Amino acid sequence: PVLRAECRWPELDPARLDALLGDWGAHQLTWSMVTSSQVIEQREHDTLVRHVHQAPAMVDREILLRMWVEQVPGGHRYRWTRAEPQPPPSEGRVSVVRDDGMYTVLADAAGTHLISTLCYDPGGSIPEALVRWFQVLGMPRFLEELRVAASPELSASH
Numbered sequence: 001p002v003l004r005a006e007c008r009w010p011e012l013d014p015a016r017l018d019a020l021l022g023d024w025g026a027h028q029l030t031w032s033m034v035t036s037s038q039v040i041e042q043r044e045h046d047t048l049v050r051h052v053h054q055a056p057a058m059v060d061r062e063i064l065l066r067m068w069v070e071q072v073p074g075g076h077r078y079r080w081t082r083a084e085p086q087p088p089p090s091e092g093r094v095s096v097v098r099d100d101g102m103y104t105v106l107a108d109a110a111g112t113h114l115i116s117t118l119c120y121d122p123g124g125s126i127p128e129a130l131v132r133w134f135q136v137l138g139m140p141r142f143l144e145e146l147r148v149a150a151s152p153e154l155s156a157s158h
Contacts, residue, residue, distance in 0.1 A: 003116075004116065009147055009150075012150050016152075020146065024037065024047050025038060027049075033142070036050070037049055046067060047066075049065045049080075055134065062090055065081065066081050068080075078105070081099070095123050097121040097123040101116070102117055116143060
């Protein structure tokens, strides 16, 4: 399924989210599920980034992502998708089948309006119902981790 969420964060300056989201090689500092975010190649219009994802009771997942940013009215859209060709995963890891998504960061009168979409298939032999359950529970956590990382007051207290 494609998950979608909208957040209104009046306490956050959109520039703080832009700085976090656009730092492709530091995503492991924002999200607990991302244990490694390594820039492989910076290209003219996008960047290739190798992610390693970790979740409880699962083998680590690995994927080479193509990431880029787009200007949109009132802000920026940070997008990613599975790069092709996809190198084989490191020993002991499973290749992610699908990881498509975006964070749209918009400035508004009340601070920041964030729109997030995610379509993720971890690959391997995980039952589909368990994948959906994990995603539905995980999306609020990912967004809260982003909010905390972007907020100086919240990140100092964690």
